[in-house]
Amino acid sequence: MxxxxxxxxxxxxxxxxxxxxxxxxxxxxxxxxxxxxxxxxxxxxxxxxxxxxxxxxxxxxxxxxxxxxxxxxxxxxxxxxxxxxxxxxxxxxxxxxxxxxxxxxxxxxxxxxxxxxxxxxxxxxxxxxxxxxxxxxxxxxxxxxxxxxxxxxxxxxxxKRWDPMYADARQRLREMGDASYFASYMSQPKSQLESFRAWAGTASDISYYLNTHHLDFHCWALEGRARPVRVTASASNGVAQSINLDTEDSITLMVDWINDSGTKATGIYTSAWIAPKAEVHSQQRFFALHHQGELRIDQAHRGYQLSTESDGPQSPNPLFFRYTPDSQGRFAGQSSYGYQSIADFITGKGEQLATIESTRATTAILEAGRLSLDTGKPIDLNL
Ligand SMILES: NC(=O)c1ccc[n+]([C@@H]2O[C@H](COP(=O)([O-])OP(=O)(O)OC[C@H]3O[C@@H](n4cnc5c(N)ncnc54)[C@H](O)[C@@H]3O)[C@@H](O)[C@H]2O)c1
Missing domain, CATH: 3.40.50.720 (NAD(P)-binding Rossmann-like Domain)
Incomplete structure (x- = not known):
């Protein structure tokens, strides 16, 4: 092949x-x-x-x-x-x-x-x-x-669907009754504004770029259990504009969800690309509250800290991608979730595969978020 x-x-x-x-x-x-x-x-x-x-x-x-x-x-x-x-x-x-x-x-x-x-x-x-x-x-x-x-x-x-903790959390959330509240945050450092200068603010925005991750996770967790009905977006600006990029610094989407039982839930998804240089490249975390439980994950900090003369303090995440070789010098990243999500597509395996048929809600929310920012109004969804 x-x-x-x-x-x-x-x-x-x-x-x-x-x-x-x-x-x-x-x-x-x-x-x-x-x-x-x-x-x-x-x-x-x-x-x-x-x-x-x-x-x-x-x-x-x-x-x-x-x-x-x-x-x-x-x-x-x-x-x-x-x-x-x-x-x-x-x-x-x-x-x-x-x-x-x-x-x-x-x-x-x-x-x-x-x-x-x-x-x-x-x-x-x-x-x-x-x-x-x-x-x-x-x-x-x-x-x-x-x-x-x-x-x-x-x-x-x-x-993220291949991260063992996110995959575990998805299954646990489905055992915790109706959804009630979800809040995610994900960021990239300011330096990425320069990396993505060719398309930032014209071909895409920070919500399409980063909110997708936790939106996909949440839609996957609520698949067949709840549906999004309304999206209201808010944004901050100033830093990107100061370097002549006409784009938002952060975008927050507030989504009203209806559980199949008829009860209501709220999802808040925030992403930013003006974060300072820190111990991680990207902050990424969420909190979820359901009727029968709550859970939170800090995906950026896996209880693993190191510091080197060249790079200072860091909080590495080899669960995402392991670059350090094994003791024989061979590549050893096969169990990382960044690797597995591509490998499962190539081999045709993986029940986590985010197929086009199963991801309509994520696209609908992202599109409505952009529309809400551009019109200043909440956008109703009819999924
Ligand atoms: N950087 C990340 O961490 C990351 C992670 C996951 C997903 N992504 C996604 O990957 C996509 C690209 O992101 P990136 O970070 O690699 O961006 P990038 O700006 O570093 O690279 C984009 C690439 O697309 C190429 N390209 C543009 N027009 C093309 C054309 N007509 N034919 C062939 N190639 C063309 C450019 O030459 C460039 O190499 C985006 O959709 C982004 O959301 C990025």
Missing amino acids: KALIIGTGEYVTGLVHGSKSTSDKGVGIVALTLFDLRQRGLLDEILIAGANGLKFPLIRQHFDQLITQKYGLDSSFRSFPNNDSHDPEAWRKALTELSPGDSVIIFTPDDLHFEMAHESASRGLHVLVAKPIVKTLEEHDRLIKVAQDKQVTIATEVH
Whole structure:
């Protein structure tokens, strides 16, 4: 089986604008995971498509240093465009190299997801798309249709579902009676505003970018038990504008939910990309109250602290992605949830897969949140 990755940014390669990322993903997640899956015999060939062919020599050098020399893993791939041209349509050429049943993994700015996913599925290919899968319910429903017509899987990459604590919490919440209150917070440091300057505020916003994670978790926890009926959004600004980015600093979505029993619940989802440099790259936590219990998770702090001369105090989370090799120097990240969410898509396993059919509510809430900000009014949902 072949797999094509579209996009050569931070999550795929660890490179941002041609420099090593300062985030917690030094050599990225997606390409490294696929190289390991190929080594394990679960994939035959890897293709990577970007918009700028000039980046590939640097990407190969970066992979050679941080993957092949470090773990002894083959990091070769076929690139599109395969010369030094700038070609934003190169992904279409790459698609022609695949056969029905092969896989496409899309990690490009949010406004490109729909077209790339639709074209891939139309060719009989299985598709995994970075969150948020698409930006509107209309696009979401068109993807459901093409997935059904072509009998392929379209899913969104929401790795929190593979975190052992989030997966456990989901099942426990479903045993705790009606939902009552949920509050999540997730942030990225200010430096990411520069990393994402190409699309921040134009192709997407911080709610689409980060609220998706906990929204997906909450919709998954309440699947078949409750439905969202109204979205009211609020935002803060000032920091992004001060560096000439016309986008919000933080966005909060307040969602009214109705449990199947008829009782009401509230969900509040906040995300920000102006956090200061701290002991973690990204703060991420939630609290949930149900009629028969409550729980909270601080996903950023796993009871593991270290400090080094070069980086100062840190709170690492190798449950997300383990870069430290095993005692023989081999890659040892196979049990990380960032790895498993991609591996389960490639192998066709995983009951947690966030399929296009099961994720309508998340897209509806994100779209309504944007509309609420733009109109200054609450938006009713009819799901
Ligand atoms: N960075 C993260 O931690 C992270 C985590 C999970 C999901 N994501 C999601 O991944 C997606 C991309 O994020 P990123 O952080 O990698 O962003 P990024 O800005 O670092 O990279 C985006 C990439 O898309 C490429 N691209 C743009 N137009 C293209 C085209 N026409 N053809 C092929 N490639 C094209 C760009 O060249 C760039 O390499 C977003 O949807 C984001 O929400 C990011």
